[in-house]
Amino acid sequence: MxxxxxxxxxxxxxxxxxxxxxxxxxxxxxxxxxxxxxxxxxxxxxxxxxxxxxxxxxxxxxxxxxxxxxxxxxxxxxxxxxxxxxxxxxxxxxxxxxxxxxFHGLPRATYAAGRIEKVDAKDQSHAELWYQTDAHLVPGDELAVFRDDAQRQQIGSLEIVSAPVHGRAIGKFTPLNPRYQMNAGDYVASHVAALPKPGAKFAPSTPPLDQLGVGEIDRVIGDEFVMISFLKQTKVAAEEIFDVYHFVLQKQHIGTVRIIGVADGKGIGEFTPALGKTKAQRGDRVMIRLKDEAKNR
Missing domain, CATH: 1.20.1280 (Monooxygenase)
Incomplete structure (x- = not known):
């Protein structure tokens, strides 16, 4: 050769x-x-x-x-x-x-209630729901689904499959009868006693998932910069400012991050601590700045 x-x-x-x-x-x-x-x-x-x-x-x-x-x-x-x-x-x-x-270590939901926000158009067994924020839902939790009518008829159950934001979740519906279909506006609750009384004020405290910029810090670079992974439904642009939280035993606001650039679900941002010596850590949550939460701080 x-x-x-x-x-x-x-x-x-x-x-x-x-x-x-x-x-x-x-x-x-x-x-x-x-x-x-x-x-x-x-x-x-x-x-x-x-x-x-x-x-x-x-x-x-x-x-x-x-x-x-x-x-x-x-x-x-x-x-x-x-x-x-x-x-x-x-x-x-x-x-x-x-x-x-x-959410590990937080009080679990034993008296949770909320409503179906919207049903997936392609897969009507899945839906986005909101729930009262004094509860803490995680994947695997199960809620009953009730009709929004005077009888409050139970039509099935909803297993939580994703809970990316406190107060918002995605669930999978199992009907009690094959004829029952889940609709936007149906109630969800841990049990019937948790449902709101007729005429009572009952509204979500967090925006829909497609309006929330949610992610997690992947990496901290020095004291000022962080790498972020955003959830797939998140739409983020440069110069947007988000809140940063520790989630250990309770939700703790530690500062803000200004997005410098975004590509393929990843972002890099400049971190500004709420307190002088607070530092961001890998695993900290990055969330939309909500008016209600600003008032509570």
């Missing part, structure tokens, strides 16, 4: 691995485009190899090695895409766990 052939194979593999490792910011779409282009290249080489073998051309062996190298390059790209997907999934799971830990 001529020296140029193994050198060619080594060169292709070396630059293939360098190309994959050197592109940490590739999105899934870019990975897909790269994989498609690589498969087209492999198809061309396979066709070329068949033609060379038919002619018994001595270049067939060199083409075969190039083909094997390109197949290995494709495998590297596909593996890198899978690793990126696993990493993203791991970070999402870690963030969801932190949401549960944020």
């Amino acid at each position: 001529k020296p140029i052939i193994p050198a060619l194979v080594f060169g292709v593999l070396f630059f293939a691995s360098r190309a994959v490792v050197a592109q940490p910011s590739l999105t899934e779409d870019l990975f897909d485009k790269q994989i498609k282009a690589q498969r087209e290249k492999i198809d061309r080489l396979e066709k070329e190899l068949m033609e060379l073998r038919a002619k018994r051309d001595p270049k067939a062996e060199e083409t075969r090695l190039r083909l094997e190298a390109e197949k290995m390059r494709l495998s590297l790209i596909e593996q890198e895409k899978l690793l990126r997907a696993m990493d993203r999934a791991s970070r999402i799971i870690d963030f969801e766990i932190s949401q549960l830990n944020a």
